[in-house]
Amino acid sequence: MSSDVLEKRYRMLLRAYPAGYRRERADELIDTLIGEEPTTRRWPSVREAASLIRGALQVHGGSTAARPTAVLLWQGIHLGAMAVLALGALIGLDDLVEAFQFGGFLDPLAVLRDQGIYAVMVIAALVALVAGRTRTAAVLVVAAVVVPTAISPYLFLNGLPQWWAPVVATPLIMVGLRRPADVPPTPRANAVLVTAGILALHLIPAEGFRRVDMSSQIVAATMVIVGAVAFLWVATADQRLLIAVAPTLLLGTLYQLGNAGSTGELLHRPDALPSLAVAVLMAVGAVISTRLRQRTRA
Template identity: 85%
Template sequence: MSSDVLEKRYRMLLRAYPAAYRRERADELIDTLIGDEPTTRRWPSLRQAASLIRGALRVHGGSTADRPTAVLLWQGIHLGAMAVLALGALIGLDDIVEAFQFGGLSDPMAVLRDQGIFEVMVIAALVALVADRTRTAAVLAVAAVVVPSMISQYLLLNGLPQFWAPVVAAPLIIAGLWRPADVPSTPRANAVLATVGILALHLIPAGGFRRVDVSAQIVAAAMVIAGIAVFLWVATADQRLLIAVAPTLLLGTLYQLGNDLSTGELLRRPDALPSLVVAALMAAGAVVSTRMRQRTRA
């Protein structure tokens, strides 16, 4: 009876793997995990659970594909475009809400003209990309740069960070049009989860470091360390995230370069130049390590 309960719980963990992989390997994995000896265990060990989850992340990242490096690059580019558009939409929505809170209700049409049209077009490009309508997403991303700027110069003149989202995303989306036929597109649910994870990384309250209150600084430091540790634990298994996070950090760097060129300010910003350099190095490392594993497997 205990073995049946344990097998059921193992199979729940195996649901983290793609369906096709489960159909081929689930029974083999269960036999390996449980073994032939009777057991009184009712729960997988923490180490086994973590190994299964990391294994699922590796499979989603293309480790079992015929061309893992190609999957890493092309799906990483796709996820990067999604993440940067989602981050731009999130920042833009927050700015619109803030604008209405601080006087925007007296002239709502000005807020909609200055920020609303841009927000709608960025969200439309994001939705098209999630739906795997790459050509439509490319057109909408380019239009999100040009059309709102023709209607209002607010975002352009103020150099707001969301303005850079379609600027960064458009080349990535256009590059995705040349994805090789033997490289599958990123599954929709997986792409959404990856994008949410990258957004969560940007929502860590790193601004608490600049507060005078020591307790707030300690809490901020703990949250930053925990958030980065979780992200790296996931991203070192699904290395597409190491590529996808770089464009979102470029967004912060472009904003800082446009508003304050002083090196001191850039180094104080966790989303500016230093973290972008680290992200670029991690992305390069992901490509190199994947190619080395591919050669070893061959």
């Protein structure tokens, strides 16, 4: 009975793996984990659970693919385009709500003209990309740069980070149109999950370090450390994240370069430029290490 319960719980952990991998390897993994000797254990150990989850992340990242480097690059680019559009939409919606909170109801048409049209078009491009309509997303993302700016130059003239989102995403989506036929597209559920993780990384209150209150600084520092460690633990297994996060950090860098003296933006982070440099280095390292492993395996 204990073995049956333990096997059931192992299989729950194995659900983190892609369905195709589970069909081929689940029974083999279960046999290896449980072994042939009778056991009274009812729960996997913490170490086993962490190892299985990390293994699932590696498989999602393309470690078992015929061309892992190609999967890393092409899916990483796709995830980067999704993440940067999602972050732009998040910042745009946040600013839109804030505009209405601080007097926007006196002239709602102006707010919608300056910020609302942009938010709608970026969300439309993101939805098309999530749905796998890459060509439609390419058209919409270009339109999201041109149309709102032609109607109102507010975002462009203020150099707000949400304006840069479709600008950064456009070349990523265009490159994604050339994805080789033997590289599978990123599964939709996995892409949404990865994007949510990258957004969560950006919501860490890095500006808390500027507060005078020592308790607030400790809380902010703890959140930054925990968030960074969690992200790196995931990203070193699923290395597509190291590629996908770089374009989102570029938004903060572009904003800071144009608005170094202003404050209050969601993405105005003091660590944006060094974080971008570190992300680029880690992405390059991920490509090199994956390439070396591919050659060794061959």
